[in-house]
Amino acid sequence: MSKDNINDLMLMVLNFRNERNWEQFHNSKDLAISLSLEASELLENFQWKSSEEAVKENKENIEDELADVLIYSLLLANDLKLDVDKIIKNKIQKNEKKYPVDKAYGVRTKYTNL
Numbered sequence: 001m002s003k004d005n006i007n008d009l010m011l012m013v014l015n016f017r018n019e020r021n022w023e024q025f026h027n028s029k030d031l032a033i034s035l036s037l038e039a040s041e042l043l044e045n046f047q048w049k050s051s052e053e054a055v056k057e058n059k060e061n062i063e064d065e066l067a068d069v070l071i072y073s074l075l076l077a078n079d080l081k082l083d084v085d086k087i088i089k090n091k092i093q094k095n096e097k098k099y100p101v102d103k104a105y106g107v108r109t110k111y112t113n114l
Helices: 003-019 028-044 051-079 084-098
Strands: none
Touching (some): 003 051, 003 084
């Protein structure tokens, strides 16, 4: 996804929110709480099922809940004046150092144990 696409999504989310005058309810704390709650709702789709069963039975709901997580993530980034493209690239660079390919390839070990 290009930076333009991320910016387009951000504008769409902000326009939706602003048309409803919901900005007054969106502060960093409440956005972070909402993000966590939506992530929990996403997880609920997988509870007591294999990944395959969950996706087969709940794909549309998984899509909706994942969209909610992404929307709240964008709103939180906007509230904190963070450049989504930049923070993701920075995190990938940090992870590349923590998980070098020669040590992390094909293993699920935490970086502190590589």
